[in-house]
Amino acid sequence: MSLLDSFGADNPTIHPERKPDLISPDRQEAFHRVFLYLQTLNVPEEKAGEIAREALQTAGNNQKNSAGSPSIPEAMRALRELLAEQLPFLRKKSFIQKEVSLYENLSGSSSMPPLNRSFMVPDAIDLIPWRTFLIRSLKRAAAIGSRPLIFLIFFIFLTLLFVLLTLWK
Amino acid sequence: MNQPFTNAAWKKVSRIRRIFLITFILITTVVACLFMSNILPHKGSTGLEVAMVLVFGALFAWISIGFWMAAAGFVTLMRKYDRFAITSTCLEKNRRGELAGRTAILIPICNEDVERLFTRLRITYQSLEATGKLQDFDFFILSDSTDPDTWVEEEAAWAELRQTLGAVNRIFYRHRRVNLKYKSGNIADFCRRWGKNYHYMIIFDADSMMTGPSLIRMVQVMEQNQSVGILQTAPLGVNRESVLARVQQFANHVYGPIFGAGLNFIQLGDSHFWGHNAVIRVAPFMKHCSLPRLSGKPPLGGNILSHDFVEAALMRRAGWEVWLAYDLEGSYEEMPPTLLEELKRDRRWCQGNIQHMRLLFSKGLFPAHRALFLHGAMAYVSALLWFLFLSLSTAEAIVEVIRVPDYFPVTRSLFPAWPVWHPQWALTLLASTGIILFLPKFLSLLLIIFRQRRSREFGGIIKLFSSVMAEIIFSFLFAPLRMLFHSKFVFITLVGRQVGWTSQQRSEHETSWLEAIRFHVPGMVLGLLWGTALFFINRSFFWWNTPIIVPLILSIPLSVLSGSTSVGKVFQKIGLFLIPEEINPPRELHLLQTMTQNQETSSAPISIAAKEGFTRAVVDPNINVLHRSLLGKKRKFMPSIMKRRQELLEKALTQGPKTLSPKEKKELLLDPQCLLQLHERLWETLDHSIAQKWGFPPERNSL
Numbered sequence: 001m002s003l004l005d006s007f008g009a010d011n012p013t014i015h016p017e018r019k020p021d022l023i024s025p026d027r028q029e030a031f032h033r034v035f036l037y038l039q040t041l042n043v044p045e046e047k048a049g050e051i052a053r054e055a056l057q058t059a060g061n062n063q064k065n066s067a068g069s070p071s072i073p074e075a076m077r078a079l080r081e082l083l084a085e086q087l088p089f090l091r092k093k094s095f096i097q098k099e100v101s102l103y104e105n106l107s108g109s110s111s112m113p114p115l116n117r118s119f120m121v122p123d124a125i126d127l128i129p130w131r132t133f134l135i136r137s138l139k140r141a142a143a144i145g146s147r148p149l150i151f152l153i154f155f156i157f158l159t160l161l162f163v164l165l166t167l168w169k
Numbered sequence: 170m171n172q173p174f175t176n177a178a179w180k181k182v183s184r185i186r187r188i189f190l191i192t193f194i195l196i197t198t199v200v201a202c203l204f205m206s207n208i209l210p211h212k213g214s215t216g217l218e219v220a221m222v223l224v225f226g227a228l229f230a231w232i233s234i235g236f237w238m239a240a241a242g243f244v245t246l247m248r249k250y251d252r253f254a255i256t257s258t259c260l261e262k263n264r265r266g267e268l269a270g271r272t273a274i275l276i277p278i279c280n281e282d283v284e285r286l287f288t289r290l291r292i293t294y295q296s297l298e299a300t301g302k303l304q305d306f307d308f309f310i311l312s313d314s315t316d317p318d319t320w321v322e323e324e325a326a327w328a329e330l331r332q333t334l335g336a337v338n339r340i341f342y343r344h345r346r347v348n349l350k351y352k353s354g355n356i357a358d359f360c361r362r363w364g365k366n367y368h369y370m371i372i373f374d375a376d377s378m379m380t381g382p383s384l385i386r387m388v389q390v391m392e393q394n395q396s397v398g399i400l401q402t403a404p405l406g407v408n409r410e411s412v413l414a415r416v417q418q419f420a421n422h423v424y425g426p427i428f429g430a431g432l433n434f435i436q437l438g439d440s441h442f443w444g445h446n447a448v449i450r451v452a453p454f455m456k457h458c459s460l461p462r463l464s465g466k467p468p469l470g471g472n473i474l475s476h477d478f479v480e481a482a483l484m485r486r487a488g489w490e491v492w493l494a495y496d497l498e499g500s501y502e503e504m505p506p507t508l509l510e511e512l513k514r515d516r517r518w519c520q521g522n523i524q525h526m527r528l529l530f531s532k533g534l535f536p537a538h539r540a541l542f543l544h545g546a547m548a549y550v551s552a553l554l555w556f557l558f559l560s561l562s563t564a565e566a567i568v569e570v571i572r573v574p575d576y577f578p579v580t581r582s583l584f585p586a587w588p589v590w591h592p593q594w595a596l597t598l599l600a601s602t603g604i605i606l607f608l609p610k611f612l613s614l615l616l617i618i619f620r621q622r623r624s625r626e627f628g629g630i631i632k633l634f635s636s637v638m639a640e641i642i643f644s645f646l647f648a649p650l651r652m653l654f655h656s657k658f659v660f661i662t663l664v665g666r667q668v669g670w671t672s673q674q675r676s677e678h679e680t681s682w683l684e685a686i687r688f689h690v691p692g693m694v695l696g697l698l699w700g701t702a703l704f705f706i707n708r709s710f711f712w713w714n715t716p717i718i719v720p721l722i723l724s725i726p727l728s729v730l731s732g733s734t735s736v737g738k739v740f741q742k743i744g745l746f747l748i749p750e751e752i753n754p755p756r757e758l759h760l761l762q763t764m765t766q767n768q769e770t771s772s773a774p775i776s777i778a779a780k781e782g783f784t785r786a787v788v789d790p791n792i793n794v795l796h797r798s799l800l801g802k803k804r805k806f807m808p809s810i811m812k813r814r815q816e817l818l819e820k821a822l823t824q825g826p827k828t829l830s831p832k833e834k835k836e837l838l839l840d841p842q843c844l845l846q847l848h849e850r851l852w853e854t855l856d857h858s859i860a861q862k863w864g865f866p867p868e869r870n871s872l
Contacts, residue, residue: 029855036865037852039774041790073853080849111327111342111799113307116365120357122461123483126532133530157192 030056030075037079051086055079177396177490179253179437186241186435187537193237197605198230204598208591210569217565224558231551232605234544235428239609242431246616251430253437255400255492259390268305270368272388272448277355278323279313279348281375284779287326288764289378292757294334296381306384307367308340311355313348317834320344321782324799325792344799346839352444353460353476360455367451374445376503377404380757383499387448390494398454398489399481401440401447402500403429407750407758410738411679413511413731414504416643419636419746421504423627424613429495438490439537444477446500450489454480457487463527468520468662475521478545479528482538501750501758507680507732508647509688512654519549519658552655559717563703566710610637626749636745647731649717650724653692680732682725689724696721777864783834784826786844788863793848797841806840814843822850825862 034055038048059070059078070078205225206213213222245251274293278286290308297303310327314320327342334340345355356372364370369391371384383402390400403425406418432440442449458480463470473479481491505511522545528534529542576585614637618624627633700718703711711718720727730736740746750758777784785792806814817833826834837843854860861867 033852036774037790040788072855076849076853110801111324112309113338113341113363113366115362118361118365118455120361120364120455120459122459123457125461125463125483125528127527127530130530137536153188153192157196160196 026071027056030059030070030072033072034075034079037076041083051079051082055082058082177438182253183435183437183439183537186437190234190237190241190435194230194233197233197236198226201229201598201601202226204594204601208595208598209565217561217568221558221561221565224554224561228551228554228558229602229605231547231554232602236605236609238431238435239424239427239612240431241434242427242429243609243612243616245430245434246427247620249620251433251496253433254494254496255390255394255397255433256386256494256497259386259393268302268385268388269392270305270388271366272306272369272371272384273359273363273367273451274306274308274371274373274384275311275356275359276309276373276375276377277311277313277352278375279352280316280319281314283319283322283326285765286375287330288761289376290340291330291334292760292764293373293378293381293384294336294340295760296379296757297384298381300381300385302381302385303339305388306339308336309359309363310340310342311359312342312344313351313355314344315348315831315835317831317838318780318782320835320838321786321792321796322779323782324796325779325782325785328795342799350460350472350476351474353473353480357459360451364451364455369448370451370454371448372445374502377445378407378501378757378761379446380499380755383497386497386499387494391448391450394490394492396490397438397492398450398484398487399440399442399447399491400449401442401491401493402497403493403495404443404446404500404502405748405750406504407501407748408503408761409506410734410741411506411732412737412740413508413643413647414506415737415740415746416640416731417504419627419748420640420644422748422750423617423633423637423640424610426495427609427613427616429493433493433495436493436537438492439485439535439541440481440491440493441541442477442481442484442491444475446502453484453487453489457489458483463524466665468665469524469527473521474524475518475545478522478525478538478541482528482534482541485535485538486533499755499757506678506734508650508728509680509684509732512651512688515549515651515655516658519655520662522546522549523659523662549655549659552652553659555652556656559714563699563710563714566703566707570707607641610641613637623749626752628744628747628752632744632747636747639745643731645716646720646723646727649696649720650689650692650727653695653721678732679734680729682729685725685728689728692721692724696724775864775866781826781864783829783838784864786838787821787826787847787851788865790848793844796838797844800839800841803841814840818843818847818850821847822854822859825859827862 031052034052035048038051039045043051055078056070056075058081059074062070062074062078202222202225206218206222209218209221211218213219251257276286276290290310294303294308297306310323312320312323314323323344324342327340331337331340343359345358348354350357356370359370369388371379371387373379379402387400387402391397405425406414406421409415409418460473460476460479460483462472465471485491505514522542525542526546529539576587614634617627617633618630624630624633627636696718700711700714700722703714703718741751754762773789775788777788779785782792786796787793814836817829817837820833821829821837829837837847851860851863857865857867
């Protein structure tokens with residue numbers, strides 16, 4: 001009999017003959033929900049069954065009206081209390097390594113290193129009127145053009161251009 | 170910060186090289202324009218023809234830049250020695266020592282494919298770990314994701330990766346609530362908060378991947394050259410399966426090296442920054458590269474969109490050098506999978522590059538960077554010029570048919586003036602344009618086959634040659650389509666319409682016929698009308714224009730087929746467009762391929778798809794706790810906000826997650842108290858139909 005099929009019977013290994021239909025539907029549902037929650041936390045099946053039964057028992061004890069079985073909300077609340085107590089232990093036992101460590105970070109973990117603030121002020125980008133820019137560029141080009149090598153290149157270029165334009169029919 | 174040296178040898182050399190480049194461009198352009206004017210019926214004497222020659226000149230000068238740069242790159246690579254290759258400054262003996270500075274690897278993301286992103290990050294991390302120098306690097310995932318599901322998915326993936334790799338204080342994650350200034354703002358935010366902790370930062374795109382050794386090498390080059398502010402690598406396109414992307418990654422591998430070497434030959438320390446796969450010296454970046462808001466409204470004013478070019482220009486303005494490490498291996502990126510995705514990206518880039526024209530006359534910028542702004546804008550404006558040229562030439566062709574020839578001009582002559590057309594001149598011009606456009610491709614081919622002897626890495630000489638020929642056909646077919654869309658983008662930017670800076674679809678997906686019809690019908694109709702008009706009015710001109718008209722008419726099937734992965738795989742099977750990374754993949758790419766193929770299927774008791782981040786944050790206790798803990802301290806909200814959120818919570822509980830809009834989901838995700846309440850109440854619910862809406866398994870007795 002799987003743990004889930006025991007529907008939260010107090011001790012499934014001792015009472016394997018106990019039929020599910022003898023357990024109240026409320027208790028079945030509550031067990032399912034609690035067990036599912038624990039499975040979502042990756043708690044191994046055996047341990048999950050153990051915790052779920054404990055949660056159901058706590059929920060039952062907490063009930064003012066002792067006649068009925070614990071319902072889902074009560075069982076879930078009891079489970080949360082239990083988990084708060086048992087999580088460090090579970091983690092130590094490494095039943096559910098990464099998930100438990102996440103769950104434990106409830107108090108607020110940070111995904112970034114501590115702040116080391118500084119500032120970054122935008123540099124001014126002064127837009128120059130295009131005419132001023134053109135005059136400056138021409139002056140600079142004239143200064144560059146006065147150098148011998150560059151002058152030679154320009155001379156060759158102009159000569160080539162002249163030859164081309166002259167020979168062009 | 171002092172600049173270590175300002176009189177580097179490269180500055181003098183670069184000046185001479187640039188003058189030579191301008192001279193060559195001018196000579197070829199002038200010659201081409203003379204040819205062009207002589208081909209025209211009136212030898213360039215009418216207003217229409219003058220306009221045609223001018224536009225042609227601008228276009229020819231534009232393509233000549235690429236040609237001469239490629240020629241320079243070819244010569245450099247043939248010599249197998251480049252004294253100005255920045256990587257050669259990092260000698261073997263200097264590579265063995267410890268790194269002096271700490272480096273942050275920044276991954277700014279916005280609504281990306283989380284699974285692929287974290288797989289790439291994992292591989293980069295492991296590759297870096299294998300070098301033994303991981304302790305000098307930290308990883309920062311800087312998310313601007315606006316989609317609530319993606320936000321939670323990123324958090325969960327980050328937590329899992331951090332846990333799996335044992336990288337608790339090595340891989341960090343930050344989500345910005347307000348995406349101020351997009352990517353550049355995201356990086357600036359990082360710099361303001363943690364920039365002081367690092368000497369260098371390496372910027373990744375969501376589709377970037379780099380190997381550990383190449384990351385180390387980049388930092389070593391920076392340490393060796395204290396005057397370098399930005400070092401850009403030339404990323405290689407990999408991992409794609411669609412036809413178009415495979416063609417582009419092939420072109421990137423074959424032609425990229427000579428263009429890269431050519432760029433370096435001309436630019437030297439005045440190079441580009443492409444925004445990713447580059448290392449930046451943090452202190453000068455923080456001091457000089459913060460971007461101001463431009464005056465006026467978008468698209469030409471407001472926040473600077475294409476920030477990378479401007480940051481390079483500002484870094485250079487401050488005296489720091491910007492280099493292209495064109496020969497550094499191990500830097501990868503992924504190409505857009507379809508034509509439409511490429512065009513969507515181009516629309517953003519177009520607006521960003523045209524906005525740079527506002528900065529063309531800014532004070533203090535280096536001429537080389539002004540030229541880069543112009544070059545960037547011309548990448549899109551050239552399309553409009555081409556469109557204009559085609560329109561003018563069509564007008565000329567129609568006018569020539571309608572107009573009665575004037576055989577007896579005013580000047581006295583014994584003979585009538587016959588209109589003479591020289592087809593051989595037109596063919597010469599066509600051939601020379603072809604040479605300018607395609608010779609670099611054949612030079613690359615020669616380089617690979619004869620000098621580098623790497624043809625086997627591309628499947629052998631025959632397959633390599635066939636792939637180059639097929640790539641030329643592809644570029645012929647797609648050039649008119651790109652021209653039309655780029656013209657439209659330039660036009661709408663100039664008339665002041667803004668585009669959204671949305672994230673790009675990077676994962677492999679195909680273009681549907683419906684999507685292609687929606688995008689390409691105007692182009693197809695234009696092609697049909699233009700072709701029909703020319704066919705009936707001027708038949709000879711029609712034949713000259715068929716290489717443009719036919720692709721326009723076939724734009725819909727071309728777009729769909731080019732985005733097809735199955736056709737892409739067929740090309741791969743027959744050995745076309747093979748790249749070395751496909752034949753003999755490096756360890757990192759091999760791992761990426763394996764990991765992507767063998768994605769683990771979830772065995773969780775509650776089966777919620779990873780992409781349904783919001784549902785997971787509500788249902789899964791781990792994700793719920795994680796998300797709430799990352800939100801930080803508890804906050805007090807105004808009663809009106811609390812009331813609205815309470816209503817949303819009730820709506821979520823009673824109607825399920827699918828009824829919530831992304832905005833509503835985000836509002837709930839921003840409130841830790843609400844999220845906890847939702848989680849607890851959902852797990853306590855007695856209503857099984859509600860529970861099932863949230864992904865709970867059905868009741869056992871119903872199974």
